Amino acid sequence: MTAGVSDDLRAAIAVTRFGLGARPGELAAARPDPVAWLEGQIRPGGADQPAGALPDSRDRLMALLAYRDEVKDVKAEAKAAPSAEPSEPQAMSDSERRAKSPLQRERKVALRPLLDGVADEILARTVLAAETATPFRERWTLFWANHFTVSAVKVQSAVLVGPFEREAIRPHVFGRFEDLLVASSSHPGMLEYLDQARSAGPNSLAGQRRQMGLNENLAREIMELHSVGADAGYSQADVTEFARALTGWSIGGEREPAERQGRFLFRPQLHEPGARTVMGRTYPAGGEDEARRILADLAAHPATADHIARKLAVHFVADEPPPSLVVRLRTSFLDSRGDLAELARSLVTAPEAWEPAARKFKTPNEFLVSSYRAVGAVPAAAPHDVLQPLTALGQRPFSAPQPNGWSEQASDWAAPDAVVKRLTWAAGFADAHAPAEPVTLAQAALGVRLTSAVATAITRAESRSEALTLMLMSPEFQRR
């Protein structure tokens, strides 16, 4: 292999494996020094934020509370006048029309602006991924957003997933892991998603006076998924103790002063009194700080270094990554005491990460984003361009089915039906974005990874859109 070929191949690896797929001109930008191109994207200040005026979690939560008040009013009105018709029937969507009663229809009409807000958020985030000139920074961010999954399984987490990613994840992705862990564990989005906000110690004031008690969901998932991992050797008693420490971690409601509404709030009346013992360490009674101290120890635990190192290697390199890469990343995590910028540098300079064979099969989101990047376009409408295709391909944005996030395994995304769905979507996309010069576009997107077989198929295609479909569906484009 000549030096020139090697540089071309390294550029292709940089933009696909570490980035989000080449935009026109990107391979040339990365080629002089692919590692420097990646390292230059690491920024202490964190990830980029999606463009546009997107409401923060406080505004979203207040809008949700207003919606709930409205539902109460509508219910009261419906009781008074049971035959009342909704005020704007002509503006109803299909699902609103299908709702059984006028009450349900009004509810859906009132809910729509909230859900439209979520769609705006998804579009802004996808546009950012499609057009960013610092795609490694964004892929690294999406990795952490999936690691700390908040999913739109209920309305209150649906409206908060976007703010969660912008407020708890993006600012910290190149900071200390402990800060990222604390930010995600205390954000209203996570507190709602994993049922923490109303968890009360049985011996707390609220636990004694009212029918309130412990919920261990957040504590369990922080240990199992976010930090030390399921095989770290903790017991049910450790989970329960950590859950007791977390009691009081809650969200400011309507009755709190304005500056506390919709934000993290420690409620001492929910907190379980006493000292805690978690994974062999004892923590003196400490109110709000009890859980913070436990989080600090979990963040620094060697099992966390193992867990994060393996997940990063799986995400960036291979479903079964080279063990030496996992060891390298683990060492970096421990030596730097969880400095994520240092960890990112270790990843992009690791020789194992530059093996030529592309072993990762793109997830639906990666496939869609890289397709837009290949043609130099961005999605324009959330439902048609993003939500419908990704739902069909099994990866509706912000909607991972479980707290462990989206799968990394090729076999989960390459089922026969899914491949046909990719093909039908690619054909429709290619109709809308057919290039003047398909071979030039393929070279700009794949660089030296464009094989002669694919290049030949493209030149033989019946139409420009068929040529683009073949490029998008080629084995080289489907992998990274």
Next chain:
Amino acid sequence: MTDSSRRDALKALGAVGVTFLAAPAIAASPAGDRKLVVIVCRGAMDGLSVAPPLGDPDYLALRGPIAIPADRALKLDADFGLHPKLATIAALAGQGQARIAPAVAIPERIRSHFEAQDLLETGGARLYGSATGWLNRALAASGPGRPIKALSIGAQSPLILKGPIETQSWSPGGRLTPDITRVSQALQELYLGDPLLGPALASGMQTEATADALGGLSVGQRDVKGFAVTAARFLTAEGGPQVAVISLTGFDTHANQGAAEGQLANHLQVLDDVVAGLQEGLGPAWSRTVVVAATEFGRTAHINGTGGTDHGTAGAMILAGGALKRGGIVGDWPTLKPDALFENRDLAPTLDVRQVFKGVLRDHLGLDRRTLDSRVFPDSAAAAPTANLVA
């Protein structure tokens, strides 16, 4: 199928998280006309609400406001009721076509969803013991010269059907135009050396053609029953699949679980609708069908502090189908007495999930005991197949 009805079908998939999988066995086998549907209820379905033990003196006190009231529960037997949303399953039980195993569990004591689902689906004796699914190995075990295809309906294929037997998959929303068919032929040449994409595309195109031939596989938004009817049409098609797996999600009820109504009730309604749709769609084949609905583990016996339940141990399994043998509950009831609870918090298991699966595979699909003990469920000789499940 119109574009809008295809979109609706997709929404239905997204809305309830339904995945169908099917695997045809060969017509020449003794059990060739038997159908098996496995429903995986993800998130740890609460067995104490599925089949409330109304005769157990500790039930109401443990569950408080989320206990299913006796006057709302549907009749199962003298000791157990059924959740009010399980109307189809209750009606089937009345005809001897549905039974409950109220206290089953996977072989290891795990309270992680993801690890427990892995174990439920791999059929291993211990965690990480196997990377393939027990259903795929059961198909593989039906012997040489009996090629079996497997079909999954849904965007992703679950672990239970992963393994040496190649699987097909299908979900609503595809569209075979002449253009797509032509491009797929060109792609097949590019996929010649690709062990992942080549077989997947070939299988997917073939299944899509079958779906087109069946015609009009349309279902409306959130029409779960219609979706199950559609799945049943695959099962009953000429040369169609013999075994199907369905995944339902949303059973993780840590807060506001509800009782006769509420969050869990809505998901149990989906489960009941799936069974109703299967029964309707299978028609005469229902009499040769067993449906098994299983979950990774049960939930805590006691209500938690936020009106829900946390991760527990034993849960309920539901068996239904015209091929089922009439009988009472499957396995023993450990009771909810404080000293009978596992680790002082969960319903204790009296039966291993593998025993039920093995009983069905042996008596319904004709697999032999030795194969079940070693290949399908490795190191499981001590877990005897549950007898007398299938007529």
